[in-house]
Amino acid sequence: MATGPQLARNDREALNRGRMGHPFAVLGPKAHDGGLWLTAFHPGLAALSAVTGAGVIPLDRVEGDIFAGPIPDGPYRLRAQSGAGAEWDFDDPYRFGPVLGEMDLHLLAEGTHRRLWQALGAHPMTHEGVAGTHFAVWAPNARRVSVIGDFNEWDGRRHPMRRVGQGVWEIFLPGPGDGALYKYEILDQSGAVTQKADPVGFGSQHPPEKASIVRDIAGYGWRDDAWMGSRAEAQDRRAPISIYEVHPGSWRRRWDQNGRPLSYRELARDLVAYAKDMGFTHLELMPVSEFPFDGSWGYQPVGLYAPTIRFGPPHEFRDLVDAAHQAGLGVLLDWVPGHFPTDPHGLARFDGTALYEHADPREGFHQDWNTLIYNYGRTEVQNFLTANALYWLEEYHIDGLRVDAVASMLYRDYSRRDGEWVPNRDGGRENYEAIAFLQAMNVQTYGQHPGIMTVAEESTSFPMVSAPVDMGGLGFGFKWNMGWMNDTLRYMAHDPVHRRHHHDLMSFGLVYAFSENFILPISHDEVVHGKGSMLRKMPGDAWQQFANLRAYYGFMWGHPGKKLIFMGCEFAQPEEWNHDGELNWHAAAQAPHQGVQALVRDLNRIYRETPALHRRDADPGGFQWIATDPAQSTYVWQRIGEAGDPPVVVACNFTPVPRTGFRIGMPRPGPWREAINTDAAIYGGSGMGNMGGVSADGPGQDGQPASAAVTLPPLSVVIFVADDRN
Template structure:
């Protein structure tokens, strides 16, 4: 008789391996096997009194052959199983070992090669119909495991019950009929040393609420996007010549529902409230601190465990899509903080995933972050690169994310980052550069821009590493933008000094222009500046309360007038007086007070001005867009010109960083005629003194400062005044201008009107 038509004989050793959870070839032993007539079925199922087979319209008991092993002949064709426990309870289920593989040869080839750009479509947990039955396909990469089982609510977390099939080079898979959306699961792994591990799914789409650690089956198909107009046009909104003003948000602490136990807003509540607020404030983009699932609230998401799972803290995946969709329909881009630099050591995560240093380095000199007590990805392993690059594409494609801000890039670029001599391993040439991480970042950017046209990537990079935002084919890392950390540090140091000392530190303001065009820069005032004892942005400013507010308003005016895209952390837009607390919400009570409302109104108007005037954004990364007029260290004053393309009205920005008013302050300007005072940070409406220029000034003086004309302006104390050329004398003044003797000023600037100037 042909071996394919004989009853399956299982040896005592094989029976023991099944009962001890050591079997690594379950599909060779279990499930149906053809006979000359009908088929032979073998089932391993612990803790049953009886097991019956429902087939061909009837039910027959399957004999127990040894221990928890049942086997015998059954009719040909599909079947189901009926189990009976010792208590008498009965249930029916389909046999997972009756189903063939789901992964095809191409998936396995790309996974082995490390080039599967849509890796999440192969690995993870996928609700599907397979061989006519509804269930979930599970697949995981664990090449050094001796056995991998999927465990969960459906099998009492017993790894003996559903060992998986090994396919390809280190991939394990199984189709579990009847397992549907919302089911909790993990992978139980028998490692090479005989240890048993339970791990969350590295490519899982959902997780339990922390501190619980299981993955959750989530069906991420079938969302009805309504953002086609935004997706078709976003490339123009994210170009380096576009106005980009970013509101950075920690989703868990922007607002809380104090009438519901102080819980954070859900994704759907954010879709209504946060989106409306960001739109009203005139920002062009919303940036979310990491939303990939993370175990510890105090990490703010920067120590993720589930890179493919939007955190369940605020709702399931489709509700996160609701937030993105709402932002897009409001004309806002959505950016995510993304953390490919390290991961936590939590036992249910990636650390020694299959009992070996699979995702990380074995040597702690390469694989352990001393600053954060986290593990560093092994970028030299193609499968790890694939895992991370596919994750970037996943967020961009599955969630329509418009850009990724890559965290802690400096720590990735250098092998000696935050390490002493002897604590790091040089590269193959004896240097400190991390060649593998550099190659990874280049490939990530090439792939992301190729797979999701119109997106943008940003590097949080604090060193002078060259060409971070240059294209890869020009020798760069390929990022669209780089955070200008040097500008942020220098200018905040300057602003924190008493005005009487600022003249001795004049270069802290001007130095940024010496390298402003070496990268496509974003000027970031991020969460890092208002935590860990650094205090609030407001209280970094010197002087009494009025002076602190005036200094902060002047700083914002300077920032929005300076070349570079803008980023502001939540709460800073209304001068929150306290340091940020991730366990609470922003101080919205303070936001209702007049001085705070004034700062909020200023930021709103600065955004309107920035978006409406091409001179303030179109040439942010081009030296032709900026020209110094004059700087005076003794008076702590600065003046410069911003230019757009031909036909765009030039803009002049004048800063006075002392509390001394300066009437009749004469500066050179590129055009004679009327210059409208488009914004004045000292306007009464912003909480200032109300000193201004009566709506504008006439440039009717002789050439000065290398310019063909000049004008005498009034500089209020601790202020920035922005002038726009070409507005007729009869046109309305900008918000906060002293117009017709009224120090309260006029209504807000209309960006559409500004664009016509």
Template sequence: MDILTQPPAISPEDRRALDRGTCDRPFAILGPRPLADGQWLTVHHPDLAALSVETGAGRIDLPRLEGDLFAGRIPAGSYRLHARSRDGADWQFDDPYRFGPVLGEVDLHLLAEGTHRHLWRALGAHVVRHEGTAGTHFAVWAPNARRVSVVGQFNAWDGRRHPMRRVGQGVWEIFLPGLAEGALYKYEILDAQGGVLQKADPVGFGSQHPPEKASVVRDITGYGWKDGPWMAGRAALQDRGAPISIYEVHPGSWRRRQDDGGRPLSYQEMARELVAYARDMGFTHLELMPVSEFPFDGSWGYQPVGLFAPTIRFGPPHEFRDLVDAAHQAGLGVLLDWVPGHFPTDAHGLARFDGTELYEHADPREGFHQDWNTLIYNYGRVEVRNFLIANAVYWLQEYHVDGLRVDAVASMLYRDYSRRDGEWVPNRDGGRENYEAIAFLQAMNVTAYGEAPGIMTMAEESTSYPGVSAPIDAGGLGFGFKWNMGWMNDVLRYMSRDPVHRRHHHDLLTFGLTYAFSENFILPISHDEVVHGKGSLLHKMPGDDWQRFANLRAFYGFMWGHPGKKLLFMGCEFGQPEEWNHNGELNWQAAGQPMHQGVQALVRDLNHFYAATPALHVKDADPEGFQWIATDPAQSTFAWIRRGNDGDAPVMVACNFTPVPRPGFRIGVPQGGRWREAVNTDAAVYGGSGSGNLGGVVADGEPRDGQPVSMAVTLPPLSVVIFVAED
């Protein structure tokens, strides 16, 4: 900085701008300027009676120029400000306008280019030491703002006190010395029309408890991870040939502390109780419904405002890490529901963030989601795409999350999703595909897998869009897995039929195998199937109570024997009788009753059997791993073979979806000898009738069903029986 020969002049326009809170160049006016015999200090601070400066030479009163502007000559060197309010309060503070920029040229270049993979390390609020002083650095992207200030309790929420420095292409920053973790803050934005907005930090690491809306300074550095072995070996556990059985959980309603006002568990309590439960049940992964901060409980997290903030409902960021770390040490992966498809219109969020449609499209035909009354990201804007991709990397790197389930992918892929003619804008070729969203999803997958080796991404995609889990260089979207929504719809429609009518709907169970190997599929029974009047999974089943439980157990046997990874929503594992209610906990009282305990025991055994039996998972996405051997619509029976690699024992799955027992039912199998009855959903221990095959049968009969040998088995009523070849 050049040494001045006389004090700098401040124009009347600059003085008025400072007083009115419209100044967009505060660092050009405020702070120290070197003089030949010291330095000239200019300070703007509303509502002070007096201001003095503590220097090495003692305290110097700083003259008031006019209004709230103070300026004068002080000795060279460090200094602190001493303020006195009009009501007589005194305090000292460091002058934020004596500090230089924090962001460097590389950060600003990457932000402008939209390629900053670690965007959260540049933007947001960071507790740091800058130029030898502790404090917090704030940075936010608001390119169309006239002025941006940090406001909070520390400055009486007054946007005149800490206007920020504009740097780069639309980024604003300031270092506030002395401000520590836990401070509440927002960005006050003066838009181009003169309107004043208060916004939460888009890249904030913490938030207040809803319905309060401020961001909270959180130091997310310095966590002592203990999950090294898991991280080193997780790639093999998340491969398409691995056994993957996912327990989907809504953290706020799995269990509640009835002895403490019915509150949800904290992250640390989940680290003990949820992790232990899921491990005992044989699940390989927890999938948490969205934990990014969200304002409305009834959205279940699917309308997030703070994409970089683990919700404070269950604890601060480090305690969320405690949950992930505990899961990893127990051998469980942690997956997050991630919502890059839309965001809510809440005034403190991303909507018209700097007074313009910054994150969303301006045209409601592209930018407004009619089904959810939310806004749609503008994937064609490089900064928005960077914001979302960096957010994916953030959860994978900072919180060691093992994968992301991307919500509502179908709504992103198609411009006419849930819209009538005239309500959508075609792409440049006149079609319905959203080229920008497709490019975003491909880039997200490339970046996520590159930045966090061993992770998995999953698409909730309900259409027949080709190549969702295909490599990008083959024209695919690059996801690791795709939810098989068609399978879910078909099998639940079949299972809801009265058994006497199932013969007419046989194809609902067979059709899925015509495309079962076109993607790397996950078979999902998610929260969406047990809400909004759909009833519980148990009560989708027909018949009296005994038949409902038998049907549910048979359905689980069918699901675990079918190609595809598994996902089950919490409560379904014990046959919760009611549909899910996010305002309360699961019905654990019902879980203690015998028939529900039987379902729970079956799911536990299916999970452990599935993980221990290669034929049930290593070729999930390979047609060589599956072969129909018998399907009979008249009897509502199905049978197939599952195969693994060479040397893996084959598995035979036989289903009887009628209440009629079928003794002596002959089925062809690929080899002779003894076949062990590994699973029988009608076993007495699961609440069934106890009919079965006394532990196994011998295959020594004539060829049948295109197989070289056959065996006679008993198919109990409403059951699935799974056999493993022993010889």
């Protein structure tokens, strides 16, 4: 046996027992006596040799599965021999230098690495002339971190990683590339060993399998330059924004293939064409970040950087976004930075400590959802999340993020009783760290990608959600108007005979309608968990239910605020949404449902084509009440555009009593076109109406300079647009 540097006994034991925390200090080539001394650890081999320019040099077995011996200075590979006599050559990962540079490590330690995903995760690359994959993960409190995968028999002893910087572990493995399965095996300070998916992994196995997958996300050929160049105008608060919210797994299914959901590429073809035909301006996808449990609908993600494999790999998700952009549709993602599940392969106690979450369950555990809460006060965690927002915008050309459960982030006592929460430093309930995180996220996303939009699902009256950060706001572009949704649906649930007693439910939203940049949401949350479908929320017989729903949609599209509607609601699906099935497209082919669908299509068209219906959505000067009458359950208002925009009058009748000769004030005399009548026969209504328009030739009324006698059909909304065509 050749003599050379002797491994300390504790290092030999650590290698053989899988406890080695500093592998590059003992493995690989070390200068020795004018040449190199090579130490390698490879379990299960009968023999190991070094293949050098001077020939094949056998290495001696030192102890257990440790091999060592002298080799000449210069390049080398390893040759393994199995007990059955098979031989193969491979590169030694412990001969390669680090990939991460000083700037990466500095930014990671500082918590300011805006391209975090370019440093951490698994990246196929050529390093020092050899093809392989670079792995890097943050686990500051681990004793040892190894890459395990289908390339090393899932054996954590084989590829322990190098610790660099402040708690980052990295290694370049020659050989594994796109499609390789892997996890991180972590030895914590207590001696426990866990296997974790990659927090910054770009791909995952199909649940319930839990491994990450190496995905090469470089080099996609985008064809959406025209959309990206016009996006800022299309997403401005003055623009018409009508959003179709979609759960990709249950929009349609392939029943000829065992009921599987559509792939990203099939959605790129079918969903994009449908949304375009329906006149929507945006798709909003419920969370696509990888998640283990279908029943969470994606709202309990474990892989924030991985588009779910349920519908295809990352490039095919890009195909969906690219197709939407080429069709002139924006794509928003539901994004979940508020909590994460306790699944053992996820972020929970990632390195044996409360790394991403708070250790104290009064701060770190969501009682409502049995999930964990991010520690927003930790700079590395805030960096992980803000970089993730940038990742979707940059790598996938996503046009905006709808941030889930913002209210639960803003308040430390959210859904908690006294004694179950920790006050802030001033003794209050506001979560200062979460507020700072949301502000930082909005500053960075809008700063790095002008023209995107961020949307807050925020159900309280927290002030200035959509105000700029430099004015003291949270910095969101828009906020869901949950109060409007709750009030108006309560009103619509009442029998029309009783609506006169609840008249303010429909008008109260205008008291605060311009305090934020609002989106009016009819989301998936309104058609699950026993709440009934939108159609079944409506009172009366079948005809009245459809009429009520059509009127409600007319009211919504005529009301200030951008629009959002969940899939299936646009054709009055009769059942609640079922994430395990698909929408009831059989019902959609029936006349009354087709009528609602046609109405939504026309509402979207009129909304887009009529500036007064969208340009001043967030401006109180863009709205004026004309008349409301609780006794008759009628509402009349005007929408006012910018100079030169034809004004709009919206008249609502929420009783089944038709009102003919109903005189309303009009902002100007002359002809007014009946742009929408929700009771039109083509929508399944009775066909009452105004023969295409009215003339405001009557005397001033309701504070307006003119008036017109109009017909308000039963349970209807009629939208009039000043006719400038003559």
